[in-house]
Amino acid sequence: MTAASLVPRQVTVRVPAKVNLELRVGPLRDDGYHDLATVFHAVDLFDEVTVTPAPEFSVTVEGRGIENVPTDASNLAYKAAEMLANQCDTDPVSIHIKKAIPVAGGMAGGSADAAGTLVALDALYGLNLTRTQLSDLAAELGSDVPFALTGGTALGTGRGEQVAPVLSKGKFEWLFALTNSGLSTPAVYRECDRLREGTDVPAVKPDAALLAALRQADAHGVADEMTNDLEPAALSLKPQLRELMEMGLQVGALRAMVSGSGPTVAFLMPDRETALALKRVLDTGDLADDCVIATSTHLGAHVITS
């Protein structure tokens, strides 16, 4: 058997969406980023990334909202494949992405696809990269990419790219309410800076009470401690999200919070029944364009077929 025949013909990786249970934003740094203290939490909305050896790099996408996903070299998955080819001398691939993670929704869908591509190429070409090597490549691609490799629940520091797992025993129920017109992440950070202009922004550190609630699988404790410093900026740019958040609380959500830089709103729900009740309400009104129910997952990017 030749070495070439040992290379799998294609590899598919599943990779989860994230919600930031805590997103504390420190002062603007000289490199244009902000120091963060964040708690990432993966939920079971998975994109599937399939890589197949091909004469040249390409990206195709299927699923909801794909009209807003670039398929050229600006796609983060494309950049991931090119970066790996440059660093590890691997051949081009075609990348197919089946999207379940809301596009431009503050749930790190693009970052997930880049992480999935790295893991898929590692398996396709038998590179056996270490966690650290994959994580370093991921960090070059974007602040949220290393977490998508790890999944589960993790503390993010630096600009979010330094990830350390934290113990979370809870499997929480979520409803994510999506709106079609996105908010650009840089624009939301800029608005955050504008709103805080003239105030002294302290250094950020993670909240011990949230970490304790996660250890104890205490959904009410998590709800009490969830915080997002980007929320005022997202609400300033898209005030209509307030009504959506209030509706969720009225129907029984434990907490409503803008997810990441938005515009998706994350509702922490007490149980699946209440999540379904909120979905029915939102599906019949015009506060949200779509909504999806999800559960916490311990999974990160993982190979499902090769």
Ligand code: C5P
């Ligand atoms: O790292 P990533 O490309 O995902 O970041 C997108 C944008 O979000 C950055 O260009 C920056 O404007 C903003 N950002 C930030 N501070 C962070 C992460 C992202 O200001 N820690």
